[in-house]
Amino acid sequence: MSGAPELETTGDGLARFLTGATGRATTVSDLRMASAGARRRNVLFTATTAGERRELVATIIPTADVQIQPVSVEAGAIRLGAEVGMPVAAVVADTDDPSWVGGPFFVSTLVDGESVPRQILRLVEADPALGPTLAHQCGAALARLHAAPLDRAPAGMEGPGDGHTPASFALEALREQMDELLQPSATFELAYRWLRDTAPGDDRVVVVHGDFRNGNLMVGPDGLRAVFDWEGSRLGAPMSDLAWMSVRMWRFRNDHLPVGGFAVVDDLRSGYEEAGGTWDDATYHWWKVLGTFRWGLGLAGQARQHLDGEFPSIVMAASGRRVAEMEHDVLMLLRGAWGRS
Amino acid sequence: MQDRPTAAELLRDIAATLDERILPLLSGNEQHQVRVAANLCRILEREARLGPDLETEERSLLGELLPDQPADAPLAELNAELARRVATSDDDEFLAGAHAALVALTGQKLAVNKPGYDRFDFAGEVPV
Numbered sequence: 105m106s107g108a109p110e111l112e113t114t115g116d117g118l119a120r121f122l123t124g125a126t127g128r129a130t131t132v133s134d135l136r137m138a139s140a141g142a143r144r145r146n147v148l149f150t151a152t153t154a155g156e157r158r159e160l161v162a163t164i165i166p167t168a169d170v171q172i173q174p175v176s177v178e179a180g181a182i183r184l185g186a187e188v189g190m191p192v193a194a195v196v197a198d199t200d201d202p203s204w205v206g207g208p209f210f211v212s213t214l215v216d217g218e219s220v221p222r223q224i225l226r227l228v229e230a231d232p233a234l235g236p237t238l239a240h241q242c243g244a245a246l247a248r249l250h251a252a253p254l255d256r257a258p259a260g261m262e263g264p265g266d267g268h269t270p271a272s273f274a275l276e277a278l279r280e281q282m283d284e285l286l287q288p289s290a291t292f293e294l295a296y297r298w299l300r301d302t303a304p305g306d307d308r309v310v311v312v313h314g315d316f317r318n319g320n321l322m323v324g325p326d327g328l329r330a331v332f333d334w335e336g337s338r339l340g341a342p343m344s345d346l347a348w349m350s351v352r353m354w355r356f357r358n359d360h361l362p363v364g365g366f367a368v369v370d371d372l373r374s375g376y377e378e379a380g381g382t383w384d385d386a387t388y389h390w391w392k393v394l395g396t397f398r399w400g401l402g403l404a405g406q407a408r409q410h411l412d413g414e415f416p417s418i419v420m421a422a423s424g425r426r427v428a429e430m431e432h433d434v435l436m437l438l439r440g441a442w443g444r445s
Numbered sequence: 446m447q448d449r450p451t452a453a454e455l456l457r458d459i460a461a462t463l464d465e466r467i468l469p470l471l472s473g474n475e476q477h478q479v480r481v482a483a484n485l486c487r488i489l490e491r492e493a494r495l496g497p498d499l500e501t502e503e504r505s506l507l508g509e510l511l512p513d514q515p516a517d518a519p520l521a522e523l524n525a526e527l528a529r530r531v532a533t534s535d536d537d538e539f540l541a542g543a544h545a546a547l548v549a550l551t552g553q554k555l556a557v558n559k560p561g562y563d564r565f566d567f568a569g570e571v572p573v
Contacts, residue, residue, distance in 0.1 A: 290524065290528040293529075294544060425485070435544065
């Protein structure tokens with residue numbers, strides 16, 4: 105691991121950038137890598153300005169070509185979240201300029217707590233009241249985000265596009281992914297036609313987080329402290345955020361507790377409704393099927409990228425053997441859809 | 446016929462070697478890759494052991510759904526034909542039958558790839 109010299113360069117770039125962005129001489133020390141995701145690096149550091157020390161985090165996207173959307177949009181979404189009262193790690197500064205630290209990045213405050221899903225479930229085991237509280241807080245946080253005025257959405261934030269509802273847009277993307285499968289899946293064809301035939305016609309869009317789930321939450325014994333990983337934020341259907349946090353992948357083996365493996369749906373729902381959100385059971389279910397299905401296609405896509413040499417990796421290869429898990433989940437969610445079985 | 450160890454026995458032993466001898470020597474990304482490789486060996490061990498019976502079962506399930514197809518057609522072709530009909534049929538009776546058969550076919554794949562995963566059936570989460 106050649107982390108040390110790289111981190112030193114990062115520190116220099118961060119100090120120069122923060123000095124310029126805040127207009128006050130800032131030094132950077134105590135750099136350390138936090139858990140690195142697949143694509144982005146989180147670097148923790150101490151910033152000192154006029155003797156005042158602050159613990160901050162730089163989220164760096166190493167190569168511009170894997171970016172889902174500009175960092176300015178992501179940072180703008182986090183700022184909007186803060187503005188409407190969601191718990192977030194406040195953004196200190198951001199830049200789409202890759203020259204400072206080798207990629208676009210944003211700097212936010214460090215929020216203390218637990219973000220590893222299994223550890224969060226351990227906190228909940230230790231305090232059974234925490235699960236419902238947390239789900240309630242998640243519902244309330246999403247209701248506030250979904251109520252944000254659209255003219256406050258960051259410039260450049262993407263939505264379904266002309267002539268599309270959020271549902272029809274998601275379906276079109278799904279079809280494109282299905283057509284790239286190495287072998288056709290009858291289960292996915294069955295799920296696709298069900299999604300197509302029952303798609304919600306609602307064309308209302310709101311700012312959605314896009315990846316709201318156990319794994320992107322900072323939690324303490326007191327409950328939800330921050331929602332992070334906003335790279336998927338966009339204009340979309342409100343129920344898609346609520347459904348995504350209820351798919352089986354994010355229950356971490358606590359399958360009987362649909363909401364992140366720590367609560368029942370009523371806890372999420374009551375938090376959402378009490379904070380002013382409008383819940384719809386059928387649409388929630390529809391997005392749950394879609395999210396599970398899309399994850400299955402993503403796994404199949406990873407196996408394809410391994411096999412065609414685009415991204416050879418034993419981990420990507422193994423994903424191919426996980427597609428059946430998503431097929432099972434989709435089939436279970438569609439029980440009774442055609443009258444029997 | 447090969448001499449022993451059989452394919453299943455060897456895959457079981459490769460998985461054990463990776464887990465017990467190699468994993469402790471590694472950390473980080475390398476450890477993760479070897480853990481995944483060991484798990485794939487266990488998947489293939491089950492495939493070597495269960496595969497022949499599962500294929501017979503799969504052929505019989507597909508044969509019932511696609512009675513007009515040649516009984517000895519390759520499984521990949523039968524599965525592709527099922528996908529085509531599921532996409533285009535307007536017969537709810539056929540689709541319900543396909544759903545039931547797909548639950549069983551997916552269960553077969555999971556018996557190899559992740560035994561026990563299909564015990565969970567989302568009871569209470571499916572609209573009635």
